[in-house]
Amino acid sequence: MVKQDIAPGVKGTAGSKADVAVPALGFVGTLRWAWTQLTSMRTALFLLLLLAVAAVPGSLFPQRSANPAVVTQYIEEHPDTGPVLDWFQLFDVYSSVWFSAIYLLLFISLIGCVIPRARAHFRAARSTPPRTPKRLSRLPVHGTLEIPAAEVQDADLTPSSAAGQAAAVLKKRGYRVDVRGVGTDEASVGAERGLAKELGNLVFHISLIGVLVAVAIGGLFGYNGQKVIVEGDSFVNTLIGYDSFNPGSNFSDDQLEPYSIRLDSFDVRFDREQESHYGQPLDFTANLTTQDGPGAPEEQQVLKVNAPVTIGGTSVYLVGNGYAPIVTVRDGEGDIASQGPVVAVPSDGLYTSLIVIKAPDAQPDQLGFVGFFLPTAFVDEDGVSFSRDPDPFNPQLNLNSYYGDLGLDDGTPENVYVLDTENLTELNSRNNDDGGIVLAVGQTYDLPEGKGSITFDGLQRYIALDIHHDPAKAAAFVFATLALLGLGASLFIARRRLWVKTSRRDDGGIRVEYGLLARGEDHRLADEGLRVRKLLADRWSVPSGTGDNTEDNRVPEAVSSAGGTGQSQHNTKDN
Amino acid sequence: MPQPVNAELGQVSELLMLLASIAYVVAFVFFVLDLVKSSKTISAVESRLASEQAASARTLAHVGGRDPGSTAARPAAPVTADDSMDYGSGARRGSARIAVALTVLAALIHGAAVVSRAFAAHRVPWGNMYEFCTTGAFLVAVIFLITLTRKDLRFIGSFVVGLVVIMLCAATVGFPTPVSRLIPALQSYWLVVHVSIAVASSALFTITFAMSVLQLLQTSREAKLLAGKTDTARFLRLVPSALSLENLSYRLNAIAFIGWTFTLIAGAIWAEQAWGRYWGWDTKEVWTFVIWTVYAGYLHARATRGWTGTRAAWLSIVGYLCIVFNFTIVNMYFSGLHSYAGV
Ligand code: HEM
Numbered sequence: 003m004v005k006q007d008i009a010p011g012v013k014g015t016a017g018s019k020a021d022v023a024v025p026a027l028g029f030v031g032t033l034r035w036a037w038t039q040l041t042s043m044r045t046a047l048f049l050l051l052l053l054a055v056a057a058v059p060g061s062l063f064p065q066r067s068a069n070p071a072v073v074t075q076y077i078e079e080h081p082d083t084g085p086v087l088d089w090f091q092l093f094d095v096y097s098s099v100w101f102s103a104i105y106l107l108l109f110i111s112l113i114g115c116v117i118p119r120a121r122a123h124f125r126a127a128r129s130t131p132p133r134t135p136k137r138l139s140r141l142p143v144h145g146t147l148e149i150p151a152a153e154v155q156d157a158d159l160t161p162s163s164a165a166g167q168a169a170a171v172l173k174k175r176g177y178r179v180d181v182r183g184v185g186t187d188e189a190s191v192g193a194e195r196g197l198a199k200e201l202g203n204l205v206f207h208i209s210l211i212g213v214l215v216a217v218a219i220g221g222l223f224g225y226n227g228q229k230v231i232v233e234g235d236s237f238v239n240t241l242i243g244y245d246s247f248n249p250g251s252n253f254s255d256d257q258l259e260p261y262s263i264r265l266d267s268f269d270v271r272f273d274r275e276q277e278s279h280y281g282q283p284l285d286f287t288a289n290l291t292t293q294d295g296p297g298a299p300e301e302q303q304v305l306k307v308n309a310p311v312t313i314g315g316t317s318v319y320l321v322g323n324g325y326a327p328i329v330t331v332r333d334g335e336g337d338i339a340s341q342g343p344v345v346a347v348p349s350d351g352l353y354t355s356l357i358v359i360k361a362p363d364a365q366p367d368q369l370g371f372v373g374f375f376l377p378t379a380f381v382d383e384d385g386v387s388f389s390r391d392p393d394p395f396n397p398q399l400n401l402n403s404y405y406g407d408l409g410l411d412d413g414t415p416e417n418v419y420v421l422d423t424e425n426l427t428e429l430n431s432r433n434n435d436d437g438g439i440v441l442a443v444g445q446t447y448d449l450p451e452g453k454g455s456i457t458f459d460g461l462q463r464y465i466a467l468d469i470h471h472d473p474a475k476a477a478a479f480v481f482a483t484l485a486l487l488g489l490g491a492s493l494f495i496a497r498r499r500l501w502v503k504t505s506r507r508d509d510g511g512i513r514v515e516y517g518l519l520a521r522g523e524d525h526r527l528a529d530e531g532l533r534v535r536k537l538l539a540d541r542w543s544v545p546s547g548t549g550d551n552t553e554d555n556r557v558p559e560a561v562s563s564a565g566g567t568g569q570s571q572h573n574t575k576d577n
Numbered sequence: 578m579p580q581p582v583n584a585e586l587g588q589v590s591e592l593l594m595l596l597a598s599i600a601y602v603v604a605f606v607f608f609v610l611d612l613v614k615s616s617k618t619i620s621a622v623e624s625r626l627a628s629e630q631a632a633s634a635r636t637l638a639h640v641g642g643r644d645p646g647s648t649a650a651r652p653a654a655p656v657t658a659d660d661s662m663d664y665g666s667g668a669r670r671g672s673a674r675i676a677v678a679l680t681v682l683a684a685l686i687h688g689a690a691v692v693s694r695a696f697a698a699h700r701v702p703w704g705n706m707y708e709f710c711t712t713g714a715f716l717v718a719v720i721f722l723i724t725l726t727r728k729d730l731r732f733i734g735s736f737v738v739g740l741v742v743i744m745l746c747a748a749t750v751g752f753p754t755p756v757s758r759l760i761p762a763l764q765s766y767w768l769v770v771h772v773s774i775a776v777a778s779s780a781l782f783t784i785t786f787a788m789s790v791l792q793l794l795q796t797s798r799e800a801k802l803l804a805g806k807t808d809t810a811r812f813l814r815l816v817p818s819a820l821s822l823e824n825l826s827y828r829l830n831a832i833a834f835i836g837w838t839f840t841l842i843a844g845a846i847w848a849e850q851a852w853g854r855y856w857g858w859d860t861k862e863v864w865t866f867v868i869w870t871v872y873a874g875y876l877h878a879r880a881t882r883g884w885t886g887t888r889a890a891w892l893s894i895v896g897y898l899c900i901v902f903n904f905t906i907v908n909m910y911f912s913g914l915h916s917y918a919g920v
Contacts, residue, residue: 043877043880043881043882044881044882044883044884046877047874047877047878047881047884050870050873050874050877051870051871051874051892053870054866054867054870054871054874057863057866057867057870058863058867060858060863061860061863061864061907065858067857067858068857068858068859095858096858217856226853226854279755282760283760284760307851308765308767308847308850308851309850310850310853317853319851319852319853321852321853468852468853469853470853470854472854472855475849475855478855479846479855482842482845483842485838486835486838486839486842489834489835489838490835493831493832493834493835494831525824525828
């Protein structure tokens with residue numbers, strides 16, 4: 003009974019149409035049938051749940067988008083399953099064919115869903131509230147007020163004017179109203195409120211499309227790159243300036259503005275007060291000098307975690323830091339083969355760092371070193387060195403050395419943090435006679451066989467930067483906010499219809515009947531009934547009483563012992 | 578320059594947390610006692626109900642306009658609580674009263690523990706797993722108590738308080754963490770916004786989870802009774818009908834879903850500030866998304882024919898299991914940018 007009153011919207015139609023299983027004949031008919039299926043609520047639900055399931059593998063397997071090296075390693079370690087998983091795109095879940103298919107279908111369904119609903123809503127918003135039902139007493143919440151003859155005479159009321167006054171009361175309460183039967187002895191008011199609920203729902207769904215489009219545009223026209231800067235060094239925003247760079251598919255290098263960043267100093271503070279968290283980092287601050295372009299004035303800026311610096315259309319983030327020991331390598335001929343800070347990659351909270359040093363210019367043989375840098379070196383009972391503190395209280399290098407072909411000359415890109423020892427001969431190692439190289443600051447170690455020497459000159463810090471440009475991120479933010487607002491409106495605004503009927507009584511009084519109907523979930527419909535009853539009663543100064551409104555609907559004691567919020571909830575089953 | 582932490586106050590907080598747990602445990606015992614006892618009380622009330630049954634049948638026929646489906650599908654006699662969750666029997670539930678009083682007491686101590694922890698650390702008390710758990714449990718208790726003032730939800734008391742106890746145990750046993758300052762990655766006001774709403778939404782989801790489980794139990798019981806079988810789950814007499822449970826949990830889920838949507842957006846904004854991209858399918862982001870999608874599915878299910886009732890309840894349960902998974906397994910065993918668990 004409530005159902006017939008619901009304006010034709012997707013909500014109503016989708017559910018019922020989905021049950022009509024047999025498609026009309028012919029190609030067009032089949033297409034139409036497929037479209038109806040796709041845009042049905044059931045399909046939307048199915049696709050939503052499918053999307054949730056499909057997103058899970060991306061958290062179980064390493065993803066190339068996050069860290070390609072880990073994926074490569076995973077495949078190497080799992081030669082049987084790895085390639086199969088790869089074939090199913092389980093290392094690229096969020097750009098995979100199947101994941102894309104699900105969300106594209108979902109969004110097509112969404113568009114197919116939203117357009118007719120937007121149209122229906124537009125029509126509903128412009129049409130007058132629905133016609134007055136014959137028997138208001140059949141509505142879930144209803145009641146009657148009697149204006150006594152004396153009052154009618156005093157105020158010179160007619161059913162029409164009473165209806166007009168009721169309409170005014172309702173209008174003040176936010177209803178759209180329409181007065182019917184003016185001039186007759188049986189007037190009525192049709193009223194409706196809460197169209198914003200449907201509007202909110204539409205805004206929400208449309209905004210989801212907006213977010214998706216913004217994400218796509220960001221992916222097409224944005225870029226990001228990574229750069230490590232040692233104290234005192236600079237970075238210029240050009241392609242060659244980056245350590246690694248990920249352009250969007252529509253990126254062109256003239257998008258890059260040639261600003262520059264110099265790292266003047268990097269301050270680190272660790273917790274020194276608390277035993278339980280001794281050495282936990284408390285603050286990272288990078289002091290930068292930036293220049294918007296060549297010749298532009300220099301500017302001092304502070305970069306912190308969670309506080310990016312924006313420059314030249316990009317945002318610059320502090321995503322990592324560590325130590326760069328300054329090392330001098332001399333070759334077998336006594337010449338300096340490499341000199342300067344070498345970035346060591348921290349592997350734990352105490353900054354025990356992996357370090358790789360390559361000296362391709364060394365003569366007669368190229369030299370390579372791999373090992374650890376320990377900020378506060380300490381040797382345990384078994385003779386194993388480890389770091390006890392993240393601050394450099396006793397900095398030490400522990401290295402193995404190699405000579406031979408570093409494999410850098412054939413031009414293939416090489417990971418600077420990895421030493422490929424395949425074509426190298428070991429010189430020093432903890433496992434061979436010469437032992438490993440252990441160096442404190444200022445010390446030099448002469449390599450065996452006169453291959454050269456290595457000196458640990460000093461220590462600098464470096465920072466790792468992520469640099470991002472996303473032209474659509476503001477749009478994504480706006481749409482996300484709209485979605486949230488729309489969602490709130492959709493879930494919290496109640497859509498209600500209300501009718502008031504006025505008729506003349508035999509004794510000269512006027513009878514005012516009213517009835518309320520909710521569309522969708524509305525547990526406060528009965529409350530609204532009481533409130534409107536009170537407003538109307540006050541308008542004509544008649545006692546509002548308590549009974550009428552709930553009397554007829556009131557569920558008998560045995561089933562329910564209270565009126566109030568009980569009744570209207572059953573309407574939900576009509577959705 | 579932030580102030581150093583106050584270790585003594587931190588210890589006071591831990592002691593209060595312990596006291597609160599004890600009070601919750603006792604409250605839990607009383608809630609269980611209430612369920613057991615009420616079964617008896619209800620048997621007594623039942624005769625009265627039966628006598629009124631005839632009258633109600635008449636009136637129902639008269640009213641006619643109420644949703645015929647649900648009224649017919651629901652045998653009036655064995656169900657004692659309805660949508661309003663106003664039990665009407667007038668029977669005194671002594672144990673339940675004690676249980677609620679104890680829960681209030683426990684929540685007060687719990688609140689003091691959370692606040693003193695915040696003061697000890699000079700920051701919001703949600704910077705590691707221990708704090709997520711204890712603050713989250715506090716919110717669960719508070720939301721439960723607030724809901725109690727509007728609806729008689731004492732029937733899920735044992736459930737909810739039981740979950741609070743589990744959360745507190747998990748915090749104290751699983752992730753004990755002394756008071757400390759925040760690592761740089763967490764030093765952001767987005768921690769306040771993002772995590773607080775996440776914890777509050779999760780607390781709401783916790784309550785609806787309990788209600789959905791009861792709803793499933795009640796549904797199968799109702800079906801059984803309708804088929805004329807004996808009532809094997811008598812304690813459920815105190816629990817409202819499956820339909821009322823569904824309606825109420827829908828309302829709470831709707832609020833929680835908005836909270837979760839906000840969490841997701843705020844998280845994206847924070848991620849944008851911290852890492853330069855608002856969305857990168859990091860493990861934690863994946864699971865936040867999965868949870869969001871499951872609950873969006875739940876909301877859709879409620880508007881899809883054939884998916885209301887039992888299936889919707891299952892979705893609500895699955896959503897909650899995802900939250901638990903996200904909070905425990907993902908935090909502890911999955912690596913990702915969000916490795917702040919502090920364990
Ligand atoms: C990206 C996919 C989608 C998401 C995340 C989504 C999410 C939601 C959410 C959270 C709600 C509940 C809040 C509200 O009432 O506004 C909702 C409601 C609704 N959605 Fe979607 N939706 C999606 C796609 C669709 C599609 C494809 C359809 C059409 C078949 C659809 C039709 C509806 C309808 C009719 C409602 C109102 C239900 C009610 O009145 O309770 N949605 N959607």
